[in-house]
Amino acid sequence: MREILTSRVYDVARETPLDPAPRLSSRFGNDVLLKREDFQPIFSFKIRGAYNRISRLSAEERARGVVAASAGNHAQGVAFSARRLGIKAVIVMPRTTPEIKIEAVKALGADVVLFGDRYAEAQRHCEQLAESAGLVFVHPFDDPIVIAGQGTVGMELLRQSPDLDAIFVPVGGGGLIAGIGAYVNALRPDIDVIGVEPLDADAMARSVQAGTRVRLDEVGMFVDGVAVSQVGAHTFPIVQATVRDIVRVSNDEVCAAIKDIFDDTRTIVEPAGALALAGLKAYVERTGVKVRRLAAVLSGANMNFDRLRFVAERAELGEGREALLAVTIPERPGAFRSFCAALGDCVVTEFNYRLSGRQDAEIFVGIATASRDDGGRMAGRLRDLGYPTADLSGNEMAKLHVRHMVGGRSPHVAAERICRFEFPERPGALLQFLDSLGGRWNISLFHYRNHGADFGRVLAGFEVPDAERPAFETFLSGLGYRYQVEEANEAYRRFL
Secondary structure: OHHHHHHHHHOOOOOOEEEEEHHHHHHHHOOEEEEEHOOOOEEEHHHHHHHHHOOOOOHHHHHOOEEEEEOHHHHHHHHHHHHOOOOEEEEEEEOOOHHHHHHHHHOOOOEEEEEOOHHHHHHHHHHHHHHHHEEEHHHHOOOHHHHHHHHHHHHHHHHHHHOEEEEEEOOOOOHHHHHHHHHHHHHHHEEEEEEEEEEEHEEEEEEEEOOOOOOOOOOOOOOHHHHHOOOOOOOHHHHHHHHEEEEEEOOOHHHHHHHHHHHHHHHOOOOHHHHHHHHHHHHHHHHHHHHHEEEEEEEEEOHHHHHHHHHHHHHHOOOOOOEEEEEOOHHHHHHHHHHHHHHHOOOOOEEEEEOOOOOOOEEEEEEEEOOHHHHHHHHHHHHHHHOOOEEEOHHHHHHOOHHOOOOOOOOOOOEEEEEEEEEEEOOOOOHHHHHHHHOEEEEEEEOOOOOOOOOOEEEEEEEEEEHHHHHHHHHHHHHHOOEEOOOOOOHHHHHH
């Protein structure tokens, strides 16, 4: 509490506004407020903790210089603070870091070292540099002085709106939520502090559930600002003591929240910046609370422009405003027209079809919906009319690949094994992936699409005779890439 109240963040940071979100408030029957940390000089709250820590360095430590590991926003905070104080800064960043963040750090005068594909690898290299070069390591979250700097967000929130009912906070390593939780819990324990994590990067939620810090084997990279495999030793007990709940959300829900923020503010935030709002929406839908005053911390806006394509594609699905259906219709003249009539007056967002047999036809169709339940109701209605229908709205293969390649069925493929792969997206990554596959098994299907995310996604088919399946399983395990075997996937069976 003392460190928060005496922090030096306002030498460089600004007190950001707590803006109303009228459209969201009307939709959800609550007073929704947005804490605009995207208004900071580096477009992220990270400047608070970084400057608070670096400003406390001794003269001897300043002479040595500082080093930090970061996927982007902490890097900019350290670089900005070091330049302001005349200190040398070295930043280690994963090679998957969005280019906008790398260029921003370089523009602030820091030396950038790209290492590894994930934050954990960059941090280990950073620690080695600190030891070998004598640099002072500035941790992005697991440092009491950094936590105190982030806690000034909580101080502003209580001053700006003392009658809050809940504050939703994005969670990575836990620095921001620990700072806010410590301050708010000390003064207003009646206000709920609620964390929000992605489903594929939920180290804090798992740790709280287990009662000890859990290390994740794999961390999703779409919400790169919170892509942390293990939460901090300092942050974890504070969160245990001060945070009421942790909500987990999908990447599609994060994309929908980015769109919601744009609709209310005409501002585009990064995925981590929209994470808290995605959690707020999920919490309201789950609990049904009404007439509450709810604040979401928009933590940053360092968004790669290329990633907007992926966000736009997934936002409607995340909001429940689009459903993807696979429908079987008879392959005969007039059947297409009858099926379109069965859809009624709904808005069709996508329609894919190719002749694949003489008995039945498989149709891939997208329809605009008012809610997630609408897609299920439409699927049920089509089944009642005699059309076998599957709802693919939650099917990752369908969303990432099949909708872009319907018509890929081939009569010539034998003993096909189908797999989805992920690899870190960087120049040359696709060629490196292809080299890893080698030439032992014939590739019968391949689909790759660069959609601006940190990880490339590939759908690949291999012709593998039954006798060679054990060897193929060993081959997959030794590739070093995340993969999932998908022969049973309904989207594959129907369309490919």
